[in-house]
Amino acid sequence: MRIDKVVIPVAGMGTRLLPATKSQPKEMLPIARKPVVQYVVEEMVDQGLKNILFITGKDKRSIEDHFDRDPELTQRLSEAQDLEHMEEIDYESEGVRFFYTRQMIASGSRLPSGLGEAIASAEQFVGDEPFVVGLGDTIIQSSNYSGLVRRMIKSHQRYGASATIAVCEVAEDEVQHYGVVKPKGRGKTDFEIDDIVEKPSVDEAPSRLAVAARYVFNPEIFAAIKRTPPGIGGELQLTDAIRNLMKMGHTVRCIRLRRDERRYDIGSPESYFKAFIDFALSDQKYGYLIRQYIEQRLREI
Numbered sequence: 040m041r042i043d044k045v046v047i048p049v050a051g052m053g054t055r056l057l058p059a060t061k062s063q064p065k066e067m068l069p070i071a072r073k074p075v076v077q078y079v080v081e082e083m084v085d086q087g088l089k090n091i092l093f094i095t096g097k098d099k100r101s102i103e104d105h106f107d108r109d110p111e112l113t114q115r116l117s118e119a120q121d122l123e124h125m126e127e128i129d130y131e132s133e134g135v136r137f138f139y140t141r142q143m144i145a146s147g148s149r150l151p152s153g154l155g156e157a158i159a160s161a162e163q164f165v166g167d168e169p170f171v172v173g174l175g176d177t178i179i180q181s182s183n184y185s186g187l188v189r190r191m192i193k194s195h196q197r198y199g200a201s202a203t204i205a206v207c208e209v210a211e212d213e214v215q216h217y218g219v220v221k222p223k224g225r226g227k228t229d230f231e232i233d234d235i236v237e238k239p240s241v242d243e244a245p246s247r248l249a250v251a252a253r254y255v256f257n258p259e260i261f262a263a264i265k266r267t268p269p270g271i272g273g274e275l276q277l278t279d280a281i282r283n284l285m286k287m288g289h290t291v292r293c294i295r296l297r298r299d300e301r302r303y304d305i306g307s308p309e310s311y312f313k314a315f316i317d318f319a320l321s322d323q324k325y326g327y328l329i330r331q332y333i334e335q336r337l338r339e340i
């Protein structure tokens with residue numbers, strides 16, 4: 040079955056990036072020329088995925104505005120013959136369709152309650168088809184063309200998995216920030232897992248292979264989410280639902296990021312600064328000047 044639906048959760052609070060995220064979503068923070076979430080959308084469209092559902096929440100309206108048609112702006116760009124910018128905002132001619140739903144906040148709670156619950160909001164949109172999840176705060180960059188999601192879909196279908204997860208190796212002291220998987224064998228490039236743990240301590244981590252913000256799921260994940268109680272941080276964790284999926288007898292596999300693929304998780308000031316610098320340095324027009332500037336500044340400091 041062809042997979043053409045993507046779910047992009049953008050309902051998180053972005054607390055670690057305050058005050059920049061006080062009144063704007065972290066997914067809209069610019070990384071060089073574009074907001075974070077535009078990189079995610081472009082990655083999906085490049086991979087041929089054109090039906091995109093955002094799971095939004097409080098203060099996320101600017102994401103809807105960003106991807107909406109803007110006839111006035113298009114007219115102005117067209118009059119100025121600014122084809123470059125026109126292409127960058129023209130999703131319509133590529134046949135991309137955007138959908139939005141809001142993550143429900145449970146009664147008695149003041150905050151959205153976890154990635155598992157966000158994904159549960161996509162059940163109607165997804166229907167009985169497999170689908171892709173791309174976290175809206177994480178950019179996957181490749182030095183050439185990133186075919187990560189396509190590789191994941193291929194493997195997912197080939198092995199008849201119920202979930203296929205992107206993973207990358209992280210330093211030992213970073214495992215506590217991620218979902219961490221336990222490969223069945225040696226866990227080389229494309230492998231089955233028999234466990235997954237959300238934000239384990241260094242001692243509890245079953246490996247150093249961390250979940251890297253891209254997933255392919257069969258609709259069985261919704262049944263698994265329904266059986267999952269709140270986990271770490273009192274949130275309904277997608278990782279726990281994936282664990283339940285395995286307990287229900289389903290196969291879960293992983294694809295490791297290639298050496299030329301990098302994950303930028305825009306969750307903290309440090310990762311945000313690093314991502315901005317990397318993308319500014321690789322900008323076709325200004326990258327060279329920025330490199331000169333940084334070199335000069337480093338000499339002065």
Ligand code: G1P
Pocket residue numbers: 154174177216217218219237238249250251252253276277278304306
């Ligand atoms: C979420 C997931 C975690 C995953 C991470 C990055 O964590 O719960 O398993 O490793 O995204 O993909 P969060 O960044 O929301 O804390």
